[in-house]
Amino acid sequence: MKLTELYTHVKKDLQQIEKELEQTISSQHPIMQKAGNQLLKAGGKRIRPVFVVLSGHFGNYDIESVKKVAAALETIHMASLVHDDVIDDAELRRGAKTVKAAYDNKVAMYTGDFLFAKAIELMSDIHQIAAHQILSYAMKEMSLGEIQQIKEQFDLNQNVRQYLRRIKRKTALLIAISCQLGAIASNASIELQQRLYRFGYSVGMAYQITDDILDFTGTEKELGKPAGGDLRQGNITLPVFYAMQQLPGLKGKIGRFYETMDESELSSIIDTIKTSGAIRRASNTAQSYLADALVAADGLPAGQAKNSMIKIAKYIGRRKF
Amino acid sequence: MRIIQEVNKLNEYVLQKMEHSFLKEYVNVPQLNQDKCLITYLLLAESGYEGEELQELYAAVMLVQCALDTHETILKIRDSHIKERQLTVLAGDYYSSLYYFMLSVCEDVSLIRALSLGIQDVNENKMRLFYSKHIKPEEVTNSIKGMEAGILNRVARHLKKEQYIPFITEFLFVSATSHCPDSLFSDYHLQIKNDVLLARHKLKTQKQPLSLKPVMEKRMRGLLEGPHYLLPEEG
Numbered sequence: 439m440k441l442t443e444l445y446t447h448v449k450k451d452l453q454q455i456e457k458e459l460e461q462t463i464s465s466q467h468p469i470m471q472k473a474g475n476q477l478l479k480a481g482g483k484r485i486r487p488v489f490v491v492l493s494g495h496f497g498n499y500d501i502e503s504v505k506k507v508a509a510a511l512e513t514i515h516m517a518s519l520v521h522d523d524v525i526d527d528a529e530l531r532r533g534a535k536t537v538k539a540a541y542d543n544k545v546a547m548y549t550g551d552f553l554f555a556k557a558i559e560l561m562s563d564i565h566q567i568a569a570h571q572i573l574s575y576a577m578k579e580m581s582l583g584e585i586q587q588i589k590e591q592f593d594l595n596q597n598v599r600q601y602l603r604r605i606k607r608k609t610a611l612l613i614a615i616s617c618q619l620g621a622i623a624s625n626a627s628i629e630l631q632q633r634l635y636r637f638g639y640s641v642g643m644a645y646q647i648t649d650d651i652l653d654f655t656g657t658e659k660e661l662g663k664p665a666g667g668d669l670r671q672g673n674i675t676l677p678v679f680y681a682m683q684q685l686p687g688l689k690g691k692i693g694r695f696y697e698t699m700d701e702s703e704l705s706s707i708i709d710t711i712k713t714s715g716a717i718r719r720a721s722n723t724a725q726s727y728l729a730d731a732l733v734a735a736d737g738l739p740a741g742q743a744k745n746s747m748i749k750i751a752k753y754i755g756r757r758k759f
Numbered sequence: 760m761r762i763i764q765e766v767n768k769l770n771e772y773v774l775q776k777m778e779h780s781f782l783k784e785y786v787n788v789p790q791l792n793q794d795k796c797l798i799t800y801l802l803l804a805e806s807g808y809e810g811e812e813l814q815e816l817y818a819a820v821m822l823v824q825c826a827l828d829t830h831e832t833i834l835k836i837r838d839s840h841i842k843e844r845q846l847t848v849l850a851g852d853y854y855s856s857l858y859y860f861m862l863s864v865c866e867d868v869s870l871i872r873a874l875s876l877g878i879q880d881v882n883e884n885k886m887r888l889f890y891s892k893h894i895k896p897e898e899v900t901n902s903i904k905g906m907e908a909g910i911l912n913r914v915a916r917h918l919k920k921e922q923y924i925p926f927i928t929e930f931l932f933v934s935a936t937s938h939c940p941d942s943l944f945s946d947y948h949l950q951i952k953n954d955v956l957l958a959r960h961k962l963k964t965q966k967q968p969l970s971l972k973p974v975m976e977k978r979m980r981g982l983l984e985g986p987h988y989l990l991p992e993e994g
Binding site for chain 1: 781
């Protein structure tokens with residue numbers, strides 16, 4: 439089953455959000471317009487807008503407010519991808535040339551800044567001040583998280599707690615506030631807003647851990663890039679922490695790889711991690727977050743929105759790429 | 760003199776907001792543009808803001824400017840300086856998130872909107888100037904004006920001080936082009952030469968904030984009577 443089949447009842451609303459996104463990315467400059475269109479056409483899972491819409495159903499649902507929040511969050515996500523490609527010096531994203539590769543780093547900076555600003559302009563139509571405080575805090579934390587990630591790159595002495603804090607800021611926070619802001623935009627109760635935040639946070643954590651596992655277990659075709667990319671870039675993820683705990687010699691081996699950057703050494707390290715039991719352990723951690731998400735979802739009022747959220751959480755736990 | 764001291768104190772606050780121990784190892788904090796600082800302060804002061812409220816709004820506007828200026832340096836970074844490049848991107852994003860955060864704490868959604876529109880104006884003008892196949896001379900000048908005054912014109916409009924927009928636009932244009940050899944606009948100096956003369960002329964007649972008088976007049980004299988890269992020395 440495809441992810442999109444899990445929320446067919448909100449399909450019409452998602453189409454409206456897609457139109458809102460088209461308007462949001464529009465620019466007077468042809469290059470910026472083209473870059474925005476390309477990002478839009480690349481699609482993606484639209485997981486954030488979906489959660490905004492579904493969460494909106496737990497209050498007085500108003501598509502006009504909900505679609506603004508949803509489009510704003512997706513635009514922030516797209517803007518951050520454009521800047522991430524400069525950070526990672528990436529040539530391709532979802533099989534297409536990145537903005538920085540098609541033009542240069544400066545165009546990518548201008549496009550990203552433009553999109554961030556568009557998203558905030560869209561949000562300025564939302565009058566609940568709490569929504570702005572939550573979103574701006576999350577954006578600040580996301581930037582700090584990415585800065586911290588650069589600081590901790592290649593550092594084999596960091597701990598799992600640092601990793602969890604990093605992925606919270608990098609991924610889980612935006613998904614958590616997608617749920618929370620959907621509820622705020624619909625004036626749902628504070629209790630429901632918080633419950634939806636907890637649901638989104640746990641789903642987001644599970645999503646990122648799964649992503650980090652797939653970076654080892656996925657094929658190059660599935661991932662669109664060679665396996666072990668995170669480790670190669672110096673990003674120490676959960677399977678690596680668990681494997682290092684299991685195999686005391688592995689830390690030294692990875693350290694030597696970082697000195698030589700010998701690719702054959704990396705293949706051997708990846709194989710070691712895959713056979714160490716670390717993947718299963720990391721997968722259990724992801725499942726544990728999903729269990730938390732389901733507990734949070736359990737207290738939501740019954741209905742199609744709740745059912746879809748539960749199905750999405752379960753789907754994320756099963757996803758293979 | 761009191762205004763200059765006040766602005767310097769506010770600038771210390773802005774720098775304190777931007778302080779990040781790891782970032783500063785790799786990223787140079789952009790120079791705060793003194794002309795933009797003065798105009799921002801005086802627009803806010805003339806609108807009745809004072810104390811902590813003025814400080815927060817001033818810092819938010821300057822953080823936006825710093826975010827854009829930080830990202831502007833991206834092409835100057837050598838390919839081999841990977842961390843510098845990565846952290847330059849992130850520093851700009853961080854400063855940008857701070858302005859939004861500060862204004863949301865101040866509950867000023869209207870200024871949030873104004874600044875987001877200003878950022879769009881600036882970036883579209885940058886694209887027009889640096890990434891257009893054929894750009895007409897008058898478009899060059901308009902793009903530079905849009906890049907330089909995009910943020911502050913939105914602030915002026917937000918504060919209902921639209922009457923100062925022509926002054927802010929011409930003033931920042933003359934100021935930005937006065938150091939042309941090292942500026943972003945050096946490639947366009949032939950196109951903008953006459954426009955600089957015209958802008959200097961306009962500046963003498965345009966309405967400027969009343970409270971700008973003591974400080975701005977001195978700065979104006981410096982700008983209008985002092986040397987300008989594009990203009991030949993008289994006599």
